Amino acid sequence: MKKIILFVGGILAVGLLHAQDKAASDAQANNPLANSIALNLQNNYVTKLTNAPDEAYMNTTWIRYAQPFVKGKLLLRVSVPFSTVAIPNLATGMKMVWEI
Numbered sequence: 001m002k003k004i005i006l007f008v009g010g011i012l013a014v015g016l017l018h019a020q021d022k023a024a025s026d027a028q029a030n031n032p033l034a035n036s037i038a039l040n041l042q043n044n045y046v047t048k049l050t051n052a053p054d055e056a057y058m059n060t061t062w063i064r065y066a067q068p069f070v071k072g073k074l075l076l077r078v079s080v081p082f083s084t085v086a087i088p089n090l091a092t093g094m095k096m097v098w099e100i
Helices: 002-029
Strands: 038-046 057-069 074-088 095-099
16 A cells, blocks of 8 residues: 555656646746747738739748847847739739749
8 A cells, every 4th residue: 555655646746846847948938038949930821812803812921030149138030921922814814923
């Protein structure tokens, strides 16, 4: 019986230590000046454009990079968009695509 109590107590102790460690890492993840490098990709797709034909769409992909300097006192952030706008020409039936 003592072995079972020690085993369960050990599992609970490990779980509590892991929960405290996770709370500390979550706090760092929510800190914008944490000493970590981040690379994010975000895609925004608009299926319906105002005052445009039904087949028109817009797609923008963002690449975002963040890196702290000077022991977390300075933060470099760079955002680069890649946009595509497609609007069909109703007279010719061809789709015009602009990429930026």
